[in-house]
Amino acid sequence: MALTKLTVNGKVYSVDVDPNMPLLWAIRDVIGLKGTKFGCGMAQCGACTVHLNGTPVRSCSTPVSVVKTQKITTIEGIGTPDxxxxxxxxxxxxxxxxxxxxxxxxxxxxxxxxxxxxxxxxxxxxxxxxxxxxxxxxxxxxxxxxxxxxxxxxxxxxxxxxxxxxxx
Known part of the structure; x- marks a missing residue:
C-alpha cells in the first residue's frame, strides 16, 4: 500500500492503495464516487471512462500509479447540481x-x-x-x-x- 494523492473533480483525496490498483476501484471503492461503472475490466466497453487532464481513459485498466498529478474528472464532475x-x-x-x-x-x-x-x-x-x-x-x-x-x-x-x- 502507498499513500497517494488524487485530484478528482477539483478535490484532493489522500488514498492508501496499492499503486497497481485500477483507478476505477480507487474512485468507486475508496473515494466513494459511484457514477463511473465497471463494465468489462479490459478497457473494451468504455463504461469506466473518466478524463485525465481532459483526455478520456479507461479507468478499469489505468493503475493509480500512472495518474500522478493529473487531474481526474468523473461523471460527477462535469456538471453541477444547478x-x-x-x-x-x-x-x-x-x-x-x-x-x-x-x-x-x-x-x-x-x-x-x-x-x-x-x-x-x-x-x-x-x-x-x-x-x-x-x-x-x-x-x-x-x-x-x-x-x-x-x-x-x-x-x-x-x-x-x-x-x-x-x-x-
Whole structure:
C-alpha cells in the first residue's frame, strides 16, 4: 500500500492503495464516487471512462500509479447540481438511456469529443464513440444527443436543471 494523492473533480483525496490498483476501484471503492461503472475490466466497453487532464481513459485498466498529478474528472464532475453540462441536458432531451449502465462512459467520451471537435459530423461521432458499447443499442439517440449538445455549447447558454416531475 502507498499513500497517494488524487485530484478528482477539483478535490484532493489522500488514498492508501496499492499503486497497481485500477483507478476505477480507487474512485468507486475508496473515494466513494459511484457514477463511473465497471463494465468489462479490459478497457473494451468504455463504461469506466473518466478524463485525465481532459483526455478520456479507461479507468478499469489505468493503475493509480500512472495518474500522478493529473487531474481526474468523473461523471460527477462535469456538471453541477444547478447546471447540467450540455451533453447531460442533451442526453435527457433525446431520451438516450434505456438501462443507463453505459451512460456515464458514453457521456464522458461525448464531452471529450465535443472539446476536440465542437461541430462533429455523423462520421466523426461514429468513429470517436466506437469504443463505447451500448448493449441496449441506443446509438442513434447518442448521435442525436451529441449533435444537440454541440448546438447547446455553440449557443454558450448555461443549461439549468429542471427536476423531472415525480411519477409522471
Amino acid at each position: 447546471h447540467l453540462h450540455a451533453v447531460q441536458q442533451a442526453w435527457i432531451e433525446e431520451q438516450v438511456p434505456q438501462c443507463g449502465y453505459c451512460q456515464s462512459g458514453q457521456i464522458m467520451s461525448a464531452v471529450a469529443l465535443l472539446k476536440q471537435k465542437p461541430n462533429p459530423s455523423d462520421e466523426d461521432i461514429d468513429t470517436y464513440m466506437q469504443g463505447n458499447i451500448c448493449r441496449c443499442g441506443t446509438y442513434q439517440r447518442i448521435r442525436s444527443a451529441i449533435h444537440k449538445a454541440s448546438g447547446l455549447l455553440q449557443e454558450k447558454k448555461p443549461v439549468k436543471t429542471t427536476p423531472a416531475p415525480v411519477g409522471k
